[in-house]
Amino acid sequence: MPCACQCVTPCKGLSEMRIHFDQLKESGLSLEFEEQPEFFPVLKEMIESGECVFLAPIKTRLQAVRIAELVEVEGSVETTVRLTCSRCLKRFKTPLHSQFALTYTKAPPAVPQAADGQEIELSAADMGMVHFKGEVINLQDSLQEQLVLAFPLRPLCRETCKGLCPRCGADLNTSPCNCAPPPFNSRFAALKDLKLGRT
Ligand SMILES: [Zn+2]
Ligand SMILES: [Zn+2]
Structure with missing residues (x-):
């Protein structure tokens, strides 16, 4: 698949995942794209370990605006997955959704001067930015x-x-069993008694 974004490095047709700084105007850019979860190394690991089954591609919507040497990116990612319930171990389907606002910076941030004239080194990450x-x-x-x-x-x-x-x-979602209630319940009851005793 030819690269539509003319990156220097081959980008395997995944041009939407990249924003070209020099082409980004101050009026901004709106993007909407879908990506297979296997494309993201951490998600691929989750799939291979059986931790999670992705039922839909990763859908991204974002807006990018350039302000001088900064790029503000705001958007959301969403997908649908099948997870294993940590209580009953049943598999269930659930949507995942995350909204984000990130600031990318090209130049290293200006070094602020402390009161005594000493320079303080701040990385992009320290300032909540992505370099x-x-x-x-x-x-x-x-x-x-x-x-x-x-x-x-x-x-x-x-x-x-x-x-x-x-x-x-x-x-226990299906029907109660014949076992005694777990110790948590009795401890909770004891706590209640204690509270009542004090008032
Ligand atoms: Zn459950
Ligand atoms: Zn039981």
Whole structure:
């Protein structure tokens, strides 16, 4: 597939993932594109480890504006995945969505002067910016990071999922089992008694 964006390095037809700094006007640029999850190394790992199944491509919408030597990029990434519930171990389908606003900077930031005249070194990252080299902003890393952030830390098929019985393994969403209630409940009850005793 020929590269439509005329990058110096071969870009495998993934021209939408790159913003050309010199072509970016102050009026800005709107982009909308889809990418296969396998294109992002971290997502590819998740697929291969079985942690997650992607049911849709990664859809990105963004707007980029150039302000002097800075490029402001605002947008969103979304997809649909199948995850494993951390309580009942059932697989479930869920949308993922993340909105972001990033500032890319070409030149290293100006070195601010401290009161005593000593120079303070600040990296682009310290200032909440993403540094880019050359004339092309490659969005791949940033988009990947945004999508990883959209994943729930503890996936739940639903907020009220009762999970599996720790003793017999029965799915408590389907029906209660005959085991005694887990110790958490009795401890909670004791706490309640304590509170009542104090008032
Ligand atoms: Zn569940
Ligand atoms: Zn049980």
